Each structure stands twice: as C-alpha cells, then as structure tokens.
Amino acid sequence: MDAKTRQVVAEVGRRITEAERQPFVVAVMGQTGVGKSSLINALFGTELLTDAARPCTKKIERVIVNGGDDRVLWFYDMPGLGEAGNVDQAYVLDYRAKLLESDVVIWAIHADNRSVAFDLSALEQVLGADRNERVNLMSKIIFVLTKVDLLTPPPWIFNISGNKGVFAAGKATRKLLQDKERYYQETFIWPYGDLIVSRTYNPGGMFDIGEGPLSFDDYTVTYRGLLRPSDLLCLQRGFPQFHQVFDRLYDNYRVIACSSLFRFNLSQLMLVIVNKLGEGAIGRFSNFTDGEVLNQVDVSKVKSLGNLVVFDRQHNQLVFDLAQQQF
Amino acid sequence: MAGSYDYDELRDAVDERERYDAAVREYIMEAIQRQRRGWIADLVIDVATAVFGHIVGRVVERVVDFFFYRRRR
Numbered sequence: 001m002d003a004k005t006r007q008v009v010a011e012v013g014r015r016i017t018e019a020e021r022q023p024f025v026v027a028v029m030g031q032t033g034v035g036k037s038s039l040i041n042a043l044f045g046t047e048l049l050t051d052a053a054r055p056c057t058k059k060i061e062r063v064i065v066n067g068g069d070d071r072v073l074w075f076y077d078m079p080g081l082g083e084a085g086n087v088d089q090a091y092v093l094d095y096r097a098k099l100l101e102s103d104v105v106i107w108a109i110h111a112d113n114r115s116v117a118f119d120l121s122a123l124e125q126v127l128g129a130d131r132n133e134r135v136n137l138m139s140k141i142i143f144v145l146t147k148v149d150l151l152t153p154p155p156w157i158f159n160i161s162g163n164k165g166v167f168a169a170g171k172a173t174r175k176l177l178q179d180k181e182r183y184y185q186e187t188f189i190w191p192y193g194d195l196i197v198s199r200t201y202n203p204g205g206m207f208d209i210g211e212g213p214l215s216f217d218d219y220t221v222t223y224r225g226l227l228r229p230s231d232l233l234c235l236q237r238g239f240p241q242f243h244q245v246f247d248r249l250y251d252n253y254r255v256i257a258c259s260s261l262f263r264f265n266l267s268q269l270m271l272v273i274v275n276k277l278g279e280g281a282i283g284r285f286s287n288f289t290d291g292e293v294l295n296q297v298d299v300s301k302v303k304s305l306g307n308l309v310v311f312d313r314q315h316n317q318l319v320f321d322l323a324q325q326q327f
Numbered sequence: 328m329a330g331s332y333d334y335d336e337l338r339d340a341v342d343e344r345e346r347y348d349a350a351v352r353e354y355i356m357e358a359i360q361r362q363r364r365g366w367i368a369d370l371v372i373d374v375a376t377a378v379f380g381h382i383v384g385r386v387v388e389r390v391v392d393f394f395f396y397r398r399r400r
Binding site: 167170219275295 | 341363378
C-alpha cells in the first residue's frame with residue numbers, strides 16, 4: 001500500500017471515529033406528562049429523571065447524557081408550544097431551529113388525549129412558511145401515541161419466555177389502537193401529505209420501480225407524497241414481491257401507538273427512526289443500538305406493574321397480589 | 328372474570344405480535360447495515376477525491392458503486 005492510499009485509509013478511519021463521537025440529538029415534543037423522558041430511556045437505554053414529582057419545565061431543556069464508551073446523547077425536552085402561555089416569534093424560531101438540528105424528532109401525544117386543537121396549532125406554528133423547512137421538518141417528525149398501557153378495555157397479554165416476556169394487545173385493545181392511530185394519522189399527517197418524503201432501505205438493491213412518486217437507487221427507496229392505505233393496497237397488488245418495502249414506506253407516516261412501561265411497539269418506532277435518519281447520522285446513531293430486543297420486559301418488572309391488590313376483609317386474607325404470583 | 332378468556336384469541340394475539348416483532352428486528356438490522364455501508368462508501372469517495380484528485384476520485388466512485396451501492400446523493 002503506498003503512502004497516499006494509507007493516507008486515505010487513515011483519514012476515513014479518523015472521520016468515522018470523529019462522527020461517532022458527535023452527540024446523537026433527539027428532540028421530543030409534547031405536553032407535560034406525556035412521558036417524553038420515559039420514552040427516551042426505553043428507546044436508548046438512558047437514565048433520564050422521570051420522577052413525577054420533578055418540576056415540569058415550561059421551556060426547552062437540553063439534557064446531555066454521557067453513556068460511556070464515547071456515547072453522547074443530547075435530548076431536547078420540548079414542552080408543548082404555548083403551554084406556558086402566549087408564544088412570541090423568537091421562541092417559535094428557536095423551537096424550529098432545535099428541531100432542524102436534531103437527528104430525530106418525536107412528537108408525543110398522550111394516547112388518552114381527547115383534544116387535538118392544541119397540538120395541531122403547535123404543529124402549524126412549528127412548520128412555519130418556508131416550504132423547504134416544512135418538508136425537512138415533516139420528513140423528520142415521528143408522531144407517537146404514548147402511554148397506551150393506560151387504555152382500556154383489557155386485556156394486555158404478557159407472553160412469557162424464560163425470565164422475560166413481550167406484551168401484546170388483546171383483540172379489543174388492538175382495534176382501539178388501530179382506530180386511534182388512524183384518527184391521528186388523518187388529523188396530523190394527511191393534511192401535510194404534499195410535504196412528505198418517505199424513505200426506506202432497498203433490500204439487496206433489488207427494488208427497481210421508478211414510476212410516479214416512487215424512485216430508487218441501490219441503497220434507498222423513496223416515495224414522495226402521501227401514501228394512503230388505498231395506494232398501499234394498489235402497490236402491494238401490483239408488485240407483491242416488494243410488499244414489505246411498501247409496508248415500511250407506509251409505516252414511516254403512521255402514528256405509532258407505544259408504551260415505555262410495557263415496551264410496546266418500541267421496535268416499530270426504532271425502525272421508523274432508522275428510516276428517517278439523515279445523512280451521516282447513522283454513525284452517531286450506531287452507538288445507541290446493539291441489536292437488543294427492544295420490546296422485551298423482565299418478568300420481575302411486570303410483577304411490579306400490578307396496581308390492584310384484592311383483600312378479603314372478612315377472612316383477613318390477601319386474595320390477589322400480582323407481585324406474589326408465581327410465574 | 329378468570330377463565331373467561333378465549334385461549335385461541337390470546338394465542339393469536341401473541342403469535343401475531345411475535346411474527347411482527349421478529350420481522351421488524353430484521354428490518355432494523357438491515358436498515359442500519361445498509362445505511363452505515365452507504366455512509367462509509369461516501370466517505371471513501373470524498374477522501375479519495377481529496378487525496379488523489381477528481382479523476383481518481385471518479386474511478387474510486389465507480390468501483391464503490393460497482394461493489395457496494397450507488398450513493399445517496
């Protein structure tokens with residue numbers, strides 16, 4: 001290897017190391033109490049404070065998490081825009097700038113929230129008037145319904161395998177989640193369909209359809225515009241060999257119902273995060289994923305989730321306590 | 328009420344979730360791998376162009392395109 005080739009190899013190695021040492025920046029927007037910090041902890045293995053008694057911030061907070069092994073994560077904790085009262089233009093600009101500089105933007109909405117007016121108004125303010133910024137932001141934002149564990153009707157099913165398990169939603173809960181996801185998708189995403197650019201990886205470089213809103217290279221498949229369920233169905237019927245690619249393109253602009261507590265749908269959310277990472281962000285991101293199974297929960301933790309104890313006063317006897325169950 | 332559950336329904340819910348999670352895990356790993364390789368391919372071309380000049384850079388680009396991926400830009 002001659003000197004110049006060695007120089008190229010050394011420089012590429014240096015740039016990779018340098019990029020991997022840069023902080024990975026995640027912004028999470030959402031009204032107080034939606035579970036922003038818990039979501040970050042569940043996704044990235046951080047230990048942000050989630051104490052319910054912690055004073056709620058009304059301004060943008062940057063939390064720097066040093067995870068060891070050169071892992072640095074910046075977390076922008078962004079309260080609902082206007083939550084503290086009237087918002088001036090300078091604050092909106094700062095808000096937008098923070099979102100644009102972030103690698104990932106999660107817009108968290110409480111799953112049991114019945115009013116969307118506040119979040120809709122905030123979204124329109126954040127997107128602003130500049131078309132390029134609107135496209136850029138809409139391509140980054142991932143809408144998430146949080147705390148779906150609080151939804152009824154039951155059951156939530158915990159499927160045990162050894163000392164771990166995975167939560168699945170019962171039939172009625174699944175239907176409720178689908179309805180909610182669809183409602184929020186139609187409300188928050190469909191009106192901005194012309195701003196949407198959805199990307200996913202090209203499996204094995206095999207995808208080769210470059211018609212209409214679809215384009216591709218050996219690495220990425222791109223769909224410009226809104227991919228509605230009816231469009232998805234047409235594409236899947238027309239090109240069944242690529243149905244998984246179309247699913248992923250569609251899923252990028254779904255609203256993802258998840259639970260940090262039950263670790264429900266965290267893998268799905270992580271896939272959308274990866275699909276939406278911008279140029280070079282993968283180097284920073286790689287530090288925060290190790291292929292672990294994101295949806296698994298320790299059995300010991302599940303036992304502490306029961307908030308119901310049944311007591312028989314007449315016989316002075318504890319009838320049911322999840323923590324004491326053998327499983 | 329205890330014992331009132333439809334066991335087929337429980338099994339279906341769990342099976343569906345397991346299949347879904349397994350597929351998503353596979354997608355994540357492939358997406359990360361392909362994004363990372365694409366990013367490194369870009370770096371190699373940029374640095375080779377800077378060190379060897381534009382003409383050699385184009386040759387390196389062709390080689391990378393051939394063996395790895397067409398780049399994202």
